Amino acid sequence: MSKIEKMAQPFCQNSVEYVPVKDLFSVLPAPKKIPRSRYGEGSLYPVIDQGQALVSGYTDDESALVPKGEYVLFGDHTREVKWVNFPFAQGADGLKILIPGKSLVPRYAYHAIKNLHIASRGYNRHWTVLYKMKIPVPPLEIQREIVRILDFFEKLGAELEAELEARKAQYAYYRDRLLSHESLERMEGAAIESHPLGELGTFTRGRRFTKADYAENGVPSIHYAEIYTQFGTATDKALSFVRNDKAGSLRYAQPGDLIIACTGEDSKDIAKAVAWMGEGPVAVHDDCAIFHHTINPKYVSYYFQTSDFSKLKQRYATEAKMTRISVKRLASFEIPVPTPAVQQQVVDILDRFDALTTSLTDGLPAEIEARRKQCEYYRDRLLDFPRKEA
Structure with a gap:
């Protein structure tokens, strides 16, 4: 013990x-x-x-x-x-x-x-x-002792998280540099053209589903708010499900499609994208756009995270109670399109950097997760009291 x-x-x-x-x-x-x-x-x-x-x-x-x-x-x-x-x-x-x-x-x-x-x-x-x-x-003196112990573990985790935030800032800077026109042309060894997204694929709006349509199991689905609160660059798993009897009335993203949030609480949220890498289709909420294309899906999703793209979407967002961006406007945004080999090279590089700041099996995130689990273990132990009978 x-x-x-x-x-x-x-x-x-x-x-x-x-x-x-x-x-x-x-x-x-x-x-x-x-x-x-x-x-x-x-x-x-x-x-x-x-x-x-x-x-x-x-x-x-x-x-x-x-x-x-x-x-x-x-x-x-x-x-x-x-x-x-x-x-x-x-x-x-x-x-x-x-x-x-x-x-x-x-x-x-x-x-x-x-x-x-x-x-x-x-x-x-x-x-x-x-x-x-x-x-x-429990009695107040026991509460205070539990706080002293658990705060010690949380402090260790907080110090690691502060270092991770610094690394994320470095990663964002490097991502912007790597996806700049100048850098891509160096990797390509030739000039690279930019194309409107509307020339590179087709956009489709999702189909509405509501809170009442959710179920514990059913049709895998992605809601617009999940894109900017739960997902990163890509995902192969849905976090929520819609009732099976709604399946015929929904619209779906196919593997390799980009799912883009068209509604958010501010211009930072809108036009955040997640590449759908699941094995089958996923239902998409109507406040999202489905971008069906032939580009490397993670390359496009990474480009959507750049500062240049952020400035572009903020310029054309419409703000009311909720901030929105239209599919027509998204289709007009231009992105640089190198050869598939360079697209994959960019994805491979950024995946490695992304792992250092988000992966739960590598680097600092893994150590933070280990500290978190350690804290959770002792929190469970310390707060597991026999229940007083009524």
């Missing part, structure tokens, strides 16, 4: 009461929400939403600041759990700001919520599941 397990053992000897989340937390409404289109309008206060990153932008708008406190934040769509004890403003919809009650050490409350396992419901609401779930409420 390890030292940490010996420390955990006495915490689990006495039974404790498990209490529903709804009885332990109150939900704080934000004074007002900062739309994603305004995330860059300032530098004083962080903007936090339900995305994976702790901070998604900054604002100088003091009227949007959440009152000072210690909060557990929960992403209604993403299931992300965050801890905040500094001034911040709430970003776009979907974030629940939870205030722990007096029976909880606030930081313990964060670890306890983080320890709950909530099955994905696609892009549906998850708060309706979380608020019914129960967490253990």
Whole structure:
């Protein structure tokens, strides 16, 4: 038995009461929400939403600041759990700001919520599941000791994640350089022409499906919001499914097609693409475009991530309640098209760099994942109390 397990053992000897989340937390409404289109309008206060990153932008708008406190934040769509004890403003919809009650050490409350396992419901609401779930409420002194142990492991992971973010910035710089016209022509050894996407393939809009159409199993599907919250350059697996009886009314991407988000909360989200590399077709939401083409799908998807392409899409996005870009506009965007051999060479290089920043089996991501699993293991151990009988 390890030292940490010996420390955990006495915490689990006495039974404790498990209490529903709804009885332990109150939900704080934000004074007002900062739309994603305004995330860059300032530098004083962080903007936090339900995305994976702790901070998604900054604002100088003091009227949007959440009152000072210690909060557990929960992403209604993403299931992300965050801890905040500094001034911040709430970003776009979907974030629940939870205030722990007096029976909880606030930081313990964060670890306890983080320890709950909530099955994905696609892009549906998850708060309706979380608020019914129960967490253990041991004495406050035990909560503080659990916090001390788990914070130690989280600190180790945070240090590695900071280094990873620096590497991601280096990777983005290198990707932009590699996909520049000048660099591609050096690799090609000849001049390279750019072509509108509409000349390189065909665009089709997906077909609408709603929350009521989701199922545990059924037709593999991709929703527009999953493209900018869950997927990277390419995927061979869907994360959500639509009822089988809807199969005949859906539209599908075929292997090798690009699936492009045409709707988002700001211009950064729109025109993000994921190459579909699955073995069969996948249903696509109507706020997405399906690009059927003969180019290397990952080459196109990587090009969609460049700064040059980002500037182009931001120039032509239309903003209202949601930001959108039309299929007609996408078809007019030009990209450089080297020979298939050079396209594959670019993909091979970027895949290796991408693995260093995203792969769970290589480099820093693997070490971060190992630390995360270590923290999860001890969190499960420390929060596994015998239940007090009613």
